[in-house]
Amino acid sequence: MVETATPALATPKRETPAREMPIEAPALGAPVLEVRGLSKHFPVRKGILRRTVGHVYAVDGVSFTIGAGETLGLVGESGCGKTTVGRTVMRLIEPTAGTIHLDGHDVTRLGKGEFRPYRRQLQIIFQDPFSSLNPRKRAGDIVGEPLKIHEALSRGERRERVAALFERVGLRRAQMDNFPHQFSGGQRQRIGVARALALNPKLIIGDEPVSALDVSIQAQVINLLMDLQRDMRLSYLFISHNLAVVEHISHRIAVMYLGRIVEYTDKITLFTRPLHPYTEALLAAVPVPDPAIKRIKRVVQGDVPSPLKPPPGCRFHTRCPYAEARCKVEVPALREVEQGHHVACHLR
Numbered sequence: 385m386v387e388t389a390t391p392a393l394a395t396p397k398r399e400t401p402a403r404e405m406p407i408e409a410p411a412l413g414a415p416v417l418e419v420r421g422l423s424k425h426f427p428v429r430k431g432i433l434r435r436t437v438g439h440v441y442a443v444d445g446v447s448f449t450i451g452a453g454e455t456l457g458l459v460g461e462s463g464c465g466k467t468t469v470g471r472t473v474m475r476l477i478e479p480t481a482g483t484i485h486l487d488g489h490d491v492t493r494l495g496k497g498e499f500r501p502y503r504r505q506l507q508i509i510f511q512d513p514f515s516s517l518n519p520r521k522r523a524g525d526i527v528g529e530p531l532k533i534h535e536a537l538s539r540g541e542r543r544e545r546v547a548a549l550f551e552r553v554g555l556r557r558a559q560m561d562n563f564p565h566q567f568s569g570g571q572r573q574r575i576g577v578a579r580a581l582a583l584n585p586k587l588i589i590g591d592e593p594v595s596a597l598d599v600s601i602q603a604q605v606i607n608l609l610m611d612l613q614r615d616m617r618l619s620y621l622f623i624s625h626n627l628a629v630v631e632h633i634s635h636r637i638a639v640m641y642l643g644r645i646v647e648y649t650d651k652i653t654l655f656t657r658p659l660h661p662y663t664e665a666l667l668a669a670v671p672v673p674d675p676a677i678k679r680i681k682r683v684v685q686g687d688v689p690s691p692l693k694p695p696p697g698c699r700f701h702t703r704c705p706y707a708e709a710r711c712k713v714e715v716p717a718l719r720e721v722e723q724g725h726h727v728a729c730h731l732r
């Protein structure tokens with residue numbers, strides 16, 4: 385791989401609105417989660433014999449780490465593979481290649497039984513708080529389900545634990561006997577958070593956890609997640625297409641495009657000095673609440689190519705305003721161009 389330091393691409397001066405004080409990044413010890421070269425290629429089958437005629441390259445060589453008490457935001461347009469990353473880390477989908485280390489243990493190829501003790505350290509909150517809750521079960525039973533499976537508690541002990549979880553996420557214990565349809569959207573997502581907390585996990589994967597909620601409710605759920613992180617030293621992999629939400633909650637951010645990470649750094653650097661043209665374009669699309677502030681628009685042409693047949697070389701070259709000849713043939717490596725700032729672009 386040719387690695388050249390070419391500062392030819394001047395970062396435009398971006399005018400951004402005043403933002404609140406950044407979240408202080410926690411001191412990072414040994415990572416809670418370490419993902420190396422993770423790939424997931426889904427076979428495409430056709431005909432009576434179900435022959436494999438191609439692959440959907442949903443995730444292709446993704447690497448990142450998450451420390452204790454840290455939030456890594458994973459952003460990108462829909463279809464970029466970020467949800468597949470989350471589900472593969474959860475082992476809901478088996479990876480095609482790569483490794484997943486949880487608390488220093490390689491859990492990539494563990495069987496169901498062997499993975500069980502690690503499973504409780506790793507929980508997920510889904511996007512749609514309504515469809516992720518069984519409408520026929522009472523809220524208390526939904527939250528208590530993981531305890532029923534993983535812990536030997538009496539009925540009374542379990543009910544007490546569930547009541548404490550309800551109160552921890554801002555619900556009343558009297559609501560334990562209600563059904564999901566009796567809660568608002570925000571309350572249903574709180575039930576999802578309580579269920580994720582039941583086994584005292586180390587890492588929670590939030591798969592667009594607030595996208596289905598009204599903006600005012602989004603802020604409440606995000607603040608709840610941040611309070612829980614502070615109190616319980618939780619780590620989050622926060623998957624979202626919404627950069628404003630990711631900026632609020634994350635310490636570091638990884639930007640994905642067509643199955644690969646193209647930029648990866650702390651959030652302050654990403655929002656003030658993005659180095660990848662795709663990140664620039666994403667940031668330019670974030671609405672600014674002050675009409676007096678104008679953003680400098682970076683033009684990104686065309687649609688996202690199909691992950692069935694991703695473009696050769698840099699996958700972004702079909703839309704990049706700076707693409708040059710070698711971008712079409714050479715895959716840019718994700719390189720650390722300055723401390724902690726990783727970029728996959730030939731011009732950096």
Ligand code: SF4
Nearest residue numbers: 698701704711729730
């Ligand atoms: Fe960088 Fe890719 Fe654009 Fe080339 S096509 S300039 S490698 S982002």
